[in-house]
Amino acid sequence: GLNAGCGAEHVQKSRTPPASFGAEDDAGRRLCSFDGDGDRLVYHYFKPNGSGGTEWRLLDGDKIATLAADFVASDLAVLGLESEFSMAVVQTAYANGASTAYLKTVEGLKMDFAKTGVKFVHHVADHYDIGIYFEANGHGTVLIKGPVVLRLRAELDAAVAAKNGAKTAAATRLLATHQLVNQAVGDAISDALFIEAILTVRGWGLAEWDGLYEDLPSRQSKLPVQDRAVVQCSADETKALAPDGLQVALDGLMGAVAAGRAFVRPSGTEDVVRVYAEAATQAEADALA
Numbered sequence: 001g002l003n004a005g006c007g008a009e010h011v012q013k014s015r016t017p018p019a020s021f022g023a024e025d026d027a028g029r030r031l032c033s034f035d036g037d038g039d040r041l042v043y044h045y046f047k048p049n050g051s052g053g054t055e056w057r058l059l060d061g062d063k064i065a066t067l068a069a070d071f072v073a074s075d076l077a078v079l080g081l082e083s084e085f086s087m088a089v090v091q092t093a094y095a096n097g098a099s100t101a102y103l104k105t106v107e108g109l110k111m112d113f114a115k116t117g118v119k120f121v122h123h124v125a126d127h128y129d130i131g132i133y134f135e136a137n138g139h140g141t142v143l144i145k146g147p148v149v150l151r152l153r154a155e156l157d158a159a160v161a162a163k164n165g166a167k168t169a170a171a172t173r174l175l176a177t178h179q180l181v182n183q184a185v186g187d188a189i190s191d192a193l194f195i196e197a198i199l200t201v202r203g204w205g206l207a208e209w210d211g212l213y214e215d216l217p218s219r220q221s222k223l224p225v226q227d228r229a230v231v232q233c234s235a236d237e238t239k240a241l242a243p244d245g246l247q248v249a250l251d252g253l254m255g256a257v258a259a260g261r262a263f264v265r266p267s268g269t270e271d272v273v274r275v276y277a278e279a280a281t282q283a284e285a286d287a288l289a
Contacts (some may be wrong), residue, residue, distance in 0.1 A: 008040035023054040036093040041138040041188035062099035062136035078170035084109035085129035102213040113236040139186040217282035228266035257284040
C-alpha cells in the first residue's frame with residue numbers, strides 16, 4: 001500500500017530508512033523522503049562512523065526548522081533587519097529539546113509553542129511577521145508577511161543603487177524564499193527545493209547541516225486508559241493540569257536524570273495517554289518514558 005515501509009511518516013516515526021535503502025548501496029548519497037500526498041519531508045543519510053561502518057542519520061522537521069530559521073536570520077542580519085520584524089519558530093511539545101536550545105541562540109528569533117497539530121501550529125506562526133514551523137514529521141512552512149516583502153524590495157533597490165553586493169544577495173535570497181516556499185500550507189516539494197537552495201548557498205552537505213546540533217535521545221510510548229479525559233494539559237501540552245499530583249510526579253522523575261524532559265497528553269482518537277521523554281542518554285530516556 002501507499003507509504004508501506006517508506007515515506008516521511010514511516011522514516012521519522014520508526015527511525016529507520018525506507019525498506020529499499022541500505023548502507024551498502026546508498027552510503028554517501030543525499031536522501032529524502034516525502035509522504036504520499038506531498039506535504040511532509042525528511043532528509044536522511046548514511047554517515048561513516050569512523051570504524052569502517054556507517055550510521056544512519058535522520059534530519060527531521062526540527063532540523064529543517066533550524067536550518068530555515070538560521071538561514072533567514074543570517075540574511076536579515078546582513079540587511080540590519082534582525083530586530084525590525086517579529087520572527088519566531090513555533091514548535092510543539094514533541095520538538096527535540098536540543099533543537100529548542102540551539103534556536104534560542106539565534107539572534108532576533110523568538111520561540112513559541114502550540115498544541116500538537118499543523119492547524120494549531122500554523123495559527124500561532126501566523127501571528128508573527130515571519131513565522132517558521134515544521135513538525136517532527138516534516139510538515140511545515142515559512143510564512144513571510146506582506147509588509148516584510150515590501151521592505152525587502154525597498155532594501156534590494158537601495159542595495160543595488162549603492163552597489164552593495166552582500167546586501168543585494170541577502171535581499172534577493174529572502175525575496176526568493178517568499179516566492180518559493182508555500183505561504184498557505186506545508187508543501188514538501190517547495191520545502192525540498194528551499195533546503196537544496198540553502199545547502200547550495202552555504203556549500204553544505206547533509207553532514208554539515210546535521211552538525212548544527214545533536215538530538216537528545218528520546219522515547220515515545222502510549223498507555224491504555226479507561227477514560228483519556230481524566231488527563232488534562234496546558235494549551236501547549238507541556239504541563240499536566242489534571243489529575244492532581246501528576247505534574248509534580250513528572251517533575252520529580254525529570255529532575256532525577258540529566259537533561260530530563262517528559263510530558264503526557266491524551267490521545268485525540270483513542271483511549272490512550274501518549275508519553276514523550278528525552279534525556280542525556282537513550283537508557284535514561286527509555287527509563288523516564
